[in-house]
Amino acid sequence: xxxxxxxxxxxxxxxxxxxxxxxxxxxxxxxADLPGLRISLQTWxxxxxxxxxxxxxxxxxEQPFMSTHDGSCATLGGDLRGSIDxxxxxxxxxxxxxxxxGGCYFAHLYFDQRFPADAPVPLTIxxxxxxxxxxxPAGALAPHxxxxxxxxxxxxxGGEQVRLGWSHPADLAEVTLDPYAIGFHIGDRGRPNANGxxxxxxxxxxxxxxxxxxxxxPPPITGPGYITIRMGYTVGDATTCEGAAGCRxxxxxxxxxxxxxxx
Numbered sequence: 319x320x321x322x323x324x325x326x327x328x329x330x331x332x333x334x335x336x337x338x339x340x341x342x343x344x345x346x347x348x349x350a351d352l353p354g355l356r357i358s359l360q361t362w363x364x365x366x367x368x369x370x371x372x373x374x375x376x377x378x379x380e381q382p383f384m385s386t387h388d389g390s391c392a393t394l395g396g397d398l399r400g401s402i403d404x405x406x407x408x409x410x411x412x413x414x415x416x417x418x419x420g421g422c423y424f425a426h427l428y429f430d431q432r433f434p435a436d437a438p439v440p441l442t443i444x445x446x447x448x449x450x451x452x453x454x455p456a457g458a459l460a461p462h463x464x465x466x467x468x469x470x471x472x473x474x475x476g477g478e479q480v481r482l483g484w485s486h487p488a489d490l491a492e493v494t495l496d497p498y499a500i501g502f503h504i505g506d507r508g509r510p511n512a513n514g515x516x517x518x519x520x521x522x523x524x525x526x527x528x529x530x531x532x533x534x535x536p537p538p539i540t541g542p543g544y545i546t547i548r549m550g551y552t553v554g555d556a557t558t559c560e561g562a563a564g565c566r567x568x569x570x571x572x573x574x575x576x577x578x579x580x581x
Contacts, residue, residue, distance in 0.1 A: 345412070347383070347392035348447035354379035356564040357443055357450055359402075361433075363572035364461030365544075369431050372459075374400055374407060374443060376425045384422075391415045391422030400427045400443040403434070435460035438557065441565070452556040452565035462486045462549060462571040467528065472545075472577045477535035480520075482547075487527035489549050489571055495522050500531060502579055504543035515539060536581050544574040 349355060354377075361372035376394070383392055392413045400407040407427035414423045433439060439454040464482040466472060474480060484490055493499070501519040518538040520531040529547070549571035559565035 344393055345395040346387060346390060347394055347413075349376070349394065349398075349443070349445045349450070350447035351383070352376070352378035352392055353382045355448075355450070355562045356566070357441070357452060357559075357562050359441065359454070359459075359565075359567040361459055361567075361569045363546075363570045363574060364463065365574040365576075366463070367576050370433060370459070370461060371428070371430045373410065373426045373428050374402070374441065376413070376427075376443060378424075380422045392425070394425050395445060397445045398425060398427075398443075399445065400441070402429055402431065402441050403439045405429065405431050433459040433461075441556070443562075448561060450561040450565070451558075452560070452562070453558045454567055455554070455557050458552070458554065458567055459569050461573060462489055463573050464529065464545075464547060464575055472575065474533045474577060474579050476533050476537045476579075476581050478533045480531055480533065482529040484527055484529060486571070490524050490527065490529075493524075493549050495524070497521070499548045500529065501546055502533075502537075502539070502543055502577065503546055504539060504541060520545075533579060537579050540579050540581055542576070542578045545577045547573045547575070549573070 356377045358375045358377060359372065360375070361370050364370045378392060380391065384390060394412045396412075398409055398412060407429050410426050410428045411423060413425035416423050427443070435457050438456050439459055441452040441454060443450045463485045465485065467481040467483050469478060469480070497519050499519075500522045501517055503517040505516050516539065518534065520533070522529050522531040524530075551568050551570055553568045554566065556565035556567065
């Protein structure tokens with residue numbers, strides 16, 4: 319079980335806070351008890367070599383609930399469950415009080431899967447008291463991704479010019495390419511470390527549906543890693559939402575593509 323708890327749902331880039339241990343929930347609520355029940359779905363950046371991760375958040379109107387539960391936030395029971403496109407979700411948190419800052423941590427469920435580009439995505443969140451069913455638009459959670467046009471393979475050398483097509487050209491009309499929007503990195507993070515030696519940015523221009531940049535010569539770092547492309551988020555409502563006051567999604571349009579850079 320992964321234990322972390324979003325504090326808020328919109329915007330859907332939530333903080334994930336660790337919780338010690340893995341005890342069963344001290345239940346004081348069911349889904350049917352939650353006033354203003356809402357479901358929010360968040361995906362993280364996609365990659366060419368692994369599924370897309372994210373979580374579904376169960377939010378509600380905190381103050382009305384707390385006023386009838388001695389100031390306590392909702393903690394749902396062990397019968398909480400969910401699925402996206404038929405794949406079962408993992409419960410990360412059943413919900414709890416935020417004792418440090420006040421308010422509530424909402425229950426959420428984790429997923430790690432691949433999503434279709436051409437079919438609606440069904441979502442179900444339920445416990446023994448209530449069920450929420452939603453359908454997300456076709457392609458809403460599918461990755462936005464680059465296609466390599468030059469050079470021939472994802473193996474770049476210092477001084478080489480790179481041309482990447484983008485699967486959703488409309489994104490390029492909306493994005494502002496800041497100095498760190500696109501870059502090469504090694505390790506788990508796409509940002510510089512304290513020494514700045516695990517990442518270098520790639521100043522990029524947009525030409526039609528292409529992203530164009532040149533690998534520095536010599537490259538500051540070499541080896542296997544990722545080209546990171548930051549494109550922001552697509553946010554919207556589910557096509558259908560039954561059993562909740564609202565069902566929303568926020569899907570990252572960022573992408574990590576494996577690459578190797580040599581001198």
